[in-house]
Amino acid sequence: MPNYIRLILAAIILGAAITLMIFGFWGWGILSVFIAILITVTFFYNEYMLIAQYYLRKDNMDQAGVWLSRIKNYETQLFSGQHGYYNLLIGLIESRKAPLQSEKYFKRAISLGMTMDHNIALAKLSLAGIAMAKRNKREATLYLQEAKKADKNKLLADQIKMMKEQMGQMDRTVQQRNYRQF
Incomplete structure (x- = not known):
């Protein structure tokens, strides 16, 4: 069902609730108001x-x-x-x-x-992980910095710290491979 139909349906039910209350059916009117509120909430969530x-x-x-x-x-x-x-x-x-x-x-x-900033931080942290999987350290570093900036409540601080440590390990493995080649 398209989202705006929910608002129209909620308005119709709210109108019916007001009508029920005017005619003295308070119980059904209050129940209809709650149903209209529930339908309106599903518009946003x-x-x-x-x-x-x-x-x-x-x-x-x-x-x-x-x-x-x-x-x-x-x-x-x-x-x-x-x-x-x-x-x-x-x-x-x-x-x-x-x-x-x-x-x-x-x-x-x-x-x-x-x-919500923590959701933006989560998306950027995930993008940093993908960039690390592609061996693109510069992009991963950029996404990690943006994720740290977006994570104002420090909900993802441990994951960001762990990702930075993994980037450090990635540098060491690249250095070890280059050392073995010579």
Whole structure:
């Protein structure tokens, strides 16, 4: 169902609730108001994305993918503020299957924008990991610096520190290979 139809449906139910209360059916009117509020909330927070986030927290990527696949056209089904989060969730699921293929989703999530800084930091940290896998140290360093800047609450500080240590180990392995060649 297109997202704006939810708002129209919520307005109709709210109108019916007011009508019920005017005619003295307070119980049904209050229940209808709660239903209208619930439908309005699903305009801003899509239920499929909420369920997918739940399964991501439980580390059940298959179920999260199933719930996200129910969103056929995210541009019409989701509020524009959720487009970046949708691509972030798809990128997180894809990073488990094919890490290098998930890069486009993370970049699209950053370009579409997200309101929470720690989600931006997560996307940039993931891009840094992908750049390290491609042996592109300069790009990985750039993404790590941006992730550290975006992580204002220090939620990803340990992961950023670990990624920097891995980059240091990457330099040592390159130096050891070059030393063995001579």
